[in-house]
Amino acid sequence: MTKRILHIDMDAFFASVEMARNPLLKGKPLIVGGNEDDLRSVVASASYEARKFGVHSAMPIVQAKRLCPNGIFMRCSQGIYNEVCHRIQIILETATPVIQMASIDEANLDITGSIHLFGDEEKLARHLKKSIFEQEHISCTIGVASNKMVAKIAANESKPDGYLSIPNGHERLFLAPLAVGKLPGVGPHTQDALESLGVLTIKQLAEVPEQILKSKFGEQGILSLQYAALGVGSDEITRRGAPKSISRETTFLEDIADWLAIEPVIFRLSEHCAHTLRSEGLETKRITLKVRYSDFSTKSFSKTVDDPTALDVDIIAVLKELFFKAKVRRARVRLVGVNLSKLSYNQHQLRLFNREKTEKWERLYEAVDIMRGKMGFDAVHVGKTLEGRVKKDRSDS
Ligand SMILES: [Mg+2]
Missing domain, CATH: 3.30.1490.100 (DNA polymerase, Y-family, little finger domain)
Incomplete structure (x- = not known):
C-alpha cells in the first residue's frame, strides 16, 4: 500500500525561537549562528527579513555581515532549541506515533493510518500547525506525499507557513519543472556540473541518458540522481525518540x-x-x-x-x-x-x-x-x- 508521509519543517527555526522569546526581535533581520570570530562559522538560521538581504543558512557569518551590516547577530542558544524541539515532538505525537526526527527542526510522520481520525490530510496538517503556533509562537511548513523526499521538497516549495500535498502518482509531475538544485544531495557543485551538461530542471535530469551522467558522476553517483529525479524515495519511518548512543x-x-x-x-x-x-x-x-x-x-x-x-x-x-x-x-x-x-x-x-x-x-x-x-x-x-x-x-x- 502506498503510504502518506508528512514532512514538517519549522520556518527559520532558531531565529523564530529567538523571536518568540524576545518579541522586540520580531520583524528584524535576525541572524543566528556560531562564533563571529571563528572564520569557519556559518549562519545556522536567518529570519525571513534577513533573507531579503541575501543571507541564508550555511553562509559564512563574515559574508552575512557584509550583506546585512545592520542585522542583529546572535549566538545559538543550543539548550533552548532542544527543549522546543522536544515539546514539538509531543505535539507531533497527537497526530501519529510513527515519527522520525530528520533534524532538530524537521520530522517525518507516517500519517497513513491516522488521516481518518482528523477527517482528511489537510485537517491533520492544520491541527499540527495550529497547535505548534499556539504553544510555541513559531510557524512551520508541511508537505505531504508518498515518500520522505517528495514530502520534504513539497514543504520547501511552500515555505514559510505553508502546506502542500502531492497526490500519490503525481511525484514526477510535481518535480519536473523544479531546478535540479531542489533535490537532496544536489548542492552547488553538483548543480554546476549538471548545468554544464545543459541539465537545469528535474525533468531534464530524468531524461538525460544514463551514459552521460555516468561519465560525469561515476557509477554510484548517478544512482541517487536518477532515483530522485523520478520522485522515488524512502517511505520508511521506523522509530520515535532519539537513542543516546x-x-x-x-x-x-x-x-x-x-x-x-x-x-x-x-x-x-x-x-x-x-x-x-x-x-x-x-x-x-x-x-x-x-x-x-x-x-x-x-x-x-x-x-x-x-x-x-x-x-x-x-x-x-x-x-x-x-x-x-x-x-x-x-x-x-x-x-x-x-x-x-x-x-x-x-x-x-x-x-x-x-x-x-x-x-x-x-x-x-x-x-x-x-x-x-x-x-x-x-x-x-x-x-x-x-x-x-x-x-x-x-x-x-
Ligand atoms: Mg527549518
Whole structure:
C-alpha cells in the first residue's frame, strides 16, 4: 500500500525561537549562528527579513555581515532549541506515533493510518500547525506525499507557513519543472556540473541518458540522481525518540590476531551504525572502538571530533586512528564493537571547507540509504568490508 508521509519543517527555526522569546526581535533581520570570530562559522538560521538581504543558512557569518551590516547577530542558544524541539515532538505525537526526527527542526510522520481520525490530510496538517503556533509562537511548513523526499521538497516549495500535498502518482509531475538544485544531495557543485551538461530542471535530469551522467558522476553517483529525479524515495519511518548512543558489535568464530582481517569487519559495523545514525536524523561527535581480547579483557578506545558527522568516511577515518591504540596489545581478538555517542540532531551546521567532498559523500549515502530502505541493508556495500568469520551480530542502539 502506498503510504502518506508528512514532512514538517519549522520556518527559520532558531531565529523564530529567538523571536518568540524576545518579541522586540520580531520583524528584524535576525541572524543566528556560531562564533563571529571563528572564520569557519556559518549562519545556522536567518529570519525571513534577513533573507531579503541575501543571507541564508550555511553562509559564512563574515559574508552575512557584509550583506546585512545592520542585522542583529546572535549566538545559538543550543539548550533552548532542544527543549522546543522536544515539546514539538509531543505535539507531533497527537497526530501519529510513527515519527522520525530528520533534524532538530524537521520530522517525518507516517500519517497513513491516522488521516481518518482528523477527517482528511489537510485537517491533520492544520491541527499540527495550529497547535505548534499556539504553544510555541513559531510557524512551520508541511508537505505531504508518498515518500520522505517528495514530502520534504513539497514543504520547501511552500515555505514559510505553508502546506502542500502531492497526490500519490503525481511525484514526477510535481518535480519536473523544479531546478535540479531542489533535490537532496544536489548542492552547488553538483548543480554546476549538471548545468554544464545543459541539465537545469528535474525533468531534464530524468531524461538525460544514463551514459552521460555516468561519465560525469561515476557509477554510484548517478544512482541517487536518477532515483530522485523520478520522485522515488524512502517511505520508511521506523522509530520515535532519539537513542543516546548507537552501537554494534561482533564476536568472531575464532579469536583473530590479524588486524588486516579485523579492520574490514569494524568498517562494516561502522557502516551499520552510520546508516542508523542518518535514518534518525542524528550526528555523532564521539566514536568508540571496543575490543575484547582472547583473555576476555575488554578495552575501549574513543575519540571526540570537533565537527559532528553522520558520514561513514569521517567515522572510518577516526577508527583508523584508534586501531593503532588497539593494536598495541599483541593479543588475539575475540570481539570488536563500534559505538557512536554524543549524538545530536543534524543542525545543518555545514562545514565551510571540504564542502565539495562532503557533498559527494552525502549524495552517495543518500543513494545507499534509499537502496537499503528498499532492499535491505546488505543490498549495498560501500568500501572494502568483509562478512564472514562472524558468530553473532548484535545491535543495542
Ligand atoms: Mg527549518
